[in-house]
Amino acid sequence: SAVISQKPSRDICQRGTSLTIQCQVDSQVTMMFWYRQQPGQSLTLIATANQGSEATYESGFVIDKFPISRPNLTFSTLTVSNMSPEDSSIYLCSVEGAPGITDTQYFGPGTRLTVL
């Protein structure tokens, strides 16, 4: 499987500020996704990060709140904008299409965000 890293691993932020989370993979992958996991809950897909084009957002998530970039096949960022305490969550990237592997998603270690 691919080696996936995320930065930062955790952060505590003030209300109204923004945080950018990075996801780096050690090999080129076809797909990159961003999920949110609220405490004690399941994983909810925020968006699919498309290389070279705008991300595809799921219902309930908008680009102004969660802008996403994917400049190449190994890197993506998710920004959580104008944060409120309700944004406190774990944010995970996942990747699919690592060399030799299809339709299997592997997850990064996650970013634990606390908004005060």
Place this chain on the structure above:
Amino acid sequence: GENVEQHPSTLSVQEGDSAVIKCTYSDSASNYFPWYKQELGKRPQLIIDIRSNVGEKKDQRIAVTLNKTAKHFSLHITETQPEDSAVYFCAASKGSNYKLTFGKGTLLTVNP
């Protein structure tokens, strides 16, 4: 869109017993069904998956069964051990390049 229901939400077993977690899905076009294990504070890790052209798959103490007609699939863990304690998530997708839809998770506790 796809909807995945998972039961039970919590499951407690004695070490050595078997554990079964069941999921149903709504979209008949789904053809890929992975299971993830998430230990406290860790990332979800893929433990087994099954594709729609297969009815059952085994990997040591873990097995997954799929009934496409009924649109349900199950995870079976035999000879459970305390280290099997975790939250287990089922998921469904239409395959490569499609998103995963997750169930709500099952907290499995294996008592020594």
